[in-house]
Amino acid sequence: MADETTVAPGVARMREALKDVPHEPGAPKPDPILVADKVVRRFGGLTAVSVDHVEIPRGGITALIGPNGAGKTTFFNLLTGFDKPDEGDWTFNGKPLAGVPAHKVANQGMVRTFQLTKALSRLKVIDNMRLGGTGQRGEKFWQSLIPALWRGQEKEITERADDLLARFKLDAKREDFAGSLSGGQRKLLEMARALMVQPDMVMLDEPMAGVNPALTQSLLGHVKDLREDGMTVLFVEHDMDMVRDISDWVIVMAQGKVIAEGTPDTVMADPRVIDAYLGAHHDGTEHDPDVVAALEAEGETADE
Amino acid sequence: MNWDIIFGVSLESLFNTTMIAYALAAIGLNVHFGYTGLLNFGQSAFLGVAAYGLAMTVATFGAPFWLGIVIGLAGAVVLALLLGIPTLRLRADYLAIVTIAAAEIVRLLFRSVSLSEWTGGSDGLQSFSDDFYKLNPYSSPLKIGIVDFDPRELWVMTIGWALIGISLLIVFLAMRSPWGRVIKAIREDEDAVRSLGKNVVSYKMQSLILGGVLGSLGGFIFALSRAAVQPDTYGTEFTFYMYTIVILGGAARVFGPVVGSMIFWFLLAFINAVLPAAITQGYIPTWLMTPTQAGAVGYILVGAGLVLLLIYRPQGIFGDRKEVMLDGR
Numbered sequence: 001m002a003d004e005t006t007v008a009p010g011v012a013r014m015r016e017a018l019k020d021v022p023h024e025p026g027a028p029k030p031d032p033i034l035v036a037d038k039v040v041r042r043f044g045g046l047t048a049v050s051v052d053h054v055e056i057p058r059g060g061i062t063a064l065i066g067p068n069g070a071g072k073t074t075f076f077n078l079l080t081g082f083d084k085p086d087e088g089d090w091t092f093n094g095k096p097l098a099g100v101p102a103h104k105v106a107n108q109g110m111v112r113t114f115q116l117t118k119a120l121s122r123l124k125v126i127d128n129m130r131l132g133g134t135g136q137r138g139e140k141f142w143q144s145l146i147p148a149l150w151r152g153q154e155k156e157i158t159e160r161a162d163d164l165l166a167r168f169k170l171d172a173k174r175e176d177f178a179g180s181l182s183g184g185q186r187k188l189l190e191m192a193r194a195l196m197v198q199p200d201m202v203m204l205d206e207p208m209a210g211v212n213p214a215l216t217q218s219l220l221g222h223v224k225d226l227r228e229d230g231m232t233v234l235f236v237e238h239d240m241d242m243v244r245d246i247s248d249w250v251i252v253m254a255q256g257k258v259i260a261e262g263t264p265d266t267v268m269a270d271p272r273v274i275d276a277y278l279g280a281h282h283d284g285t286e287h288d289p290d291v292v293a294a295l296e297a298e299g300e301t302a303d304e
Numbered sequence: 305m306n307w308d309i310i311f312g313v314s315l316e317s318l319f320n321t322t323m324i325a326y327a328l329a330a331i332g333l334n335v336h337f338g339y340t341g342l343l344n345f346g347q348s349a350f351l352g353v354a355a356y357g358l359a360m361t362v363a364t365f366g367a368p369f370w371l372g373i374v375i376g377l378a379g380a381v382v383l384a385l386l387l388g389i390p391t392l393r394l395r396a397d398y399l400a401i402v403t404i405a406a407a408e409i410v411r412l413l414f415r416s417v418s419l420s421e422w423t424g425g426s427d428g429l430q431s432f433s434d435d436f437y438k439l440n441p442y443s444s445p446l447k448i449g450i451v452d453f454d455p456r457e458l459w460v461m462t463i464g465w466a467l468i469g470i471s472l473l474i475v476f477l478a479m480r481s482p483w484g485r486v487i488k489a490i491r492e493d494e495d496a497v498r499s500l501g502k503n504v505v506s507y508k509m510q511s512l513i514l515g516g517v518l519g520s521l522g523g524f525i526f527a528l529s530r531a532a533v534q535p536d537t538y539g540t541e542f543t544f545y546m547y548t549i550v551i552l553g554g555a556a557r558v559f560g561p562v563v564g565s566m567i568f569w570f571l572l573a574f575i576n577a578v579l580p581a582a583i584t585q586g587y588i589p590t591w592l593m594t595p596t597q598a599g600a601v602g603y604i605l606v607g608a609g610l611v612l613l614l615i616y617r618p619q620g621i622f623g624d625r626k627e628v629m630l631d632g633r
């Protein structure tokens with residue numbers, strides 16, 4: 001469907017960058033922004049994440065997919081400092097990030113959103129946005145008491161916030177409490193707020209879940225725009241049509257491991273991926289038990 | 305019934321030193337609870353540490369008054385650090401448990417026999433406020449109609465109201481600034497604030513210190529107005545009255561604690577004056593209540609009032625009901 005002559009520059013750039021990358025788990029990328037090695041997180045007897053090696057390409061949109069419980073959110077939590085791994089190292093922009101607390105991770109340019117939206121309910125929408133501004137002088141206690149020290153900076157931040165609110169069609173809600181927004185609007189607000197940090201990479205955990213279809217289209221548009229601005233996006237999504245529509249690269253997780261990587265088309269045709277999704281139906285009633293067993297056996301060999 | 309006395313006493317408690325001490329304590333607690341969402345159930349300890357810091361410095365060690373104030377303030381900061389460092393990284397309820405325990409520990413230390421050489425044990429300490437009263441510019445009482453304040457009380461009130469003014473100005477300036485925005489955001493959702501690059505633990509510590517220091521001013525006023533410190537003043541019920549006052553005035557409202565304290569003490573003084581009078585005049589039969597029981601009934605009525613307040617006006621006097629009722633998802 002994508003007409004080569006009308007392809008956006010960002011899309012073309014990423015196609016070029018990823019054209020020689022092998023479609024296999026742990027594939028090295030020419031210019032990775034994030035490189036993770038042997039990241040393991042266990043909850044009691046359950047190994048929620050066990051990622052051997054993964055690289056996220058810079059400047060593109062990478063989808064992280066996988067059945068429920070695959071460990072995607074846990075992996076996000078580990079990378080962003082919201083959870084601590086049992087083992088593992090990772091670098092972001094070449095700097096080691098393991099053990100760095102969450103707020104410092106954000107300050108280094110890696111900002112995430114949450115699967116369960118975290119709107120700051122009793123703050124106005126515009127104040128939610130302003131909070132994202134970094135390096136604010138007025139956020140230091142003694143300086144906060146003297147408005148003259150921060151008023152100028154506050155004005156700049158507010159202008160940037162208003163621009164983003166307009167882009168995300170939330171400008172009419174500017175003065176409302178964030179708690180009065182709908183679920184979809186909260187997702188939008190959370191994403192816009194993350195962009196206030198001006199990160200190098202945004203990590204969106206199911207940004208489209210619960211967003212109505214009309215809004216989804218505009219959200220997808222925003223994500224694509226980020227790529228055109230050169231930002232790196234890593235996002236978790238279940239809807240395969242959306243993944244196909246916007247992502248340059250897809251990483252598939254199942255049972256804590258990265259089981260496949262590649263462009264959307266190759267990944268979705270990959271038997272291991274189909275298997276991982278089928279295997280997730282533990283009720284087994286929808287499938288011929290023999291077929292499921294065969295697929296699972298195949299999946300186990302593929303894991304080795 | 306002598307309405308002049310009843311109303312006189314009630315009106316005095318709108319402005320007197322007890323009201324001021326509680327207002328200052330509640331201004332500090334409002335920073336913790338109202339703005340930051342910190343469940344500090346040991347605010348009384350901040351007042352106690354400040355009051356004893358002052359009293360011990362002067363009465364026990366014979367050091368100058370101003371040094372007593374400095375040590376009292378430093379004591380509040382140290383207490384905030386001691387409470388905050390182990391708990392602020394943990395879930396919110398840990399702070400509640402630790403503060404309520406710490407406040408009791410502080411009180412028991414003040415009244416312990418083995419430390420009584422320095423603290424005066426359960427009798428407490430006196431004679432630390434002479435230097436303060438030497439500066440008293442008032443020589444005659446203030447009489448306006450039925451209201452009457454003696455010169456010593458007037459002097460403490462003057463300083464107390466000045467401290468309220470300064471405290472409110474600090475809270476007002478801080479809370480409308482980007483610093484206050486971070487503080488209020490932490491109340492809503494810590495992880496969201498963290499994800500935006502703010503050092504949440506550091507902000508909670510700053511809030512704990514600020515609210516503790518503001519509260520400690522109430523401790524000074526309380527100690528100076530009575531020219532004495534006593535350990536059992538600084539019990540947990542002290543903190544619960546402060547919570548009542550904060551909620552009554554409206555949490556996270558700049559003037560809430562002051563108005564809350566005024567209403568709280570006005571009502572309590574009025575009930576405590578009206579009930580005994582009504583009993584002696586025979587308006588209330590003695591089988592229902594004797595004059596000695598009237599004081600306890602006063603607190604029962606205040607408690608019942610608080611319950612009604614939380615049901616019908618959870619936002620307090622100044623709050624915005626819409627805001628309070630927002631779901632915190």
Ligand SMILES: Nc1ncnc2c1ncn2[C@@H]1O[C@H](COP(=O)(O)OP(=O)(O)O)[C@@H](O)[C@H]1O
Nearest residue numbers: 043046048066067068069070071072073074075
């Ligand atoms: N805090 C936790 N304690 C125990 N188990 C957890 C915790 N968080 C996640 N898990 C488990 O780890 C696995 C991965 O979960 P998660 O990362 O949320 O998956 P996904 O986001 O891919 O749906 C699941 O089996 C989940 O039950």
Ligand SMILES: [Mg+2]
Nearest residue numbers: 072073074115
């Ligand atoms: Mg998840």
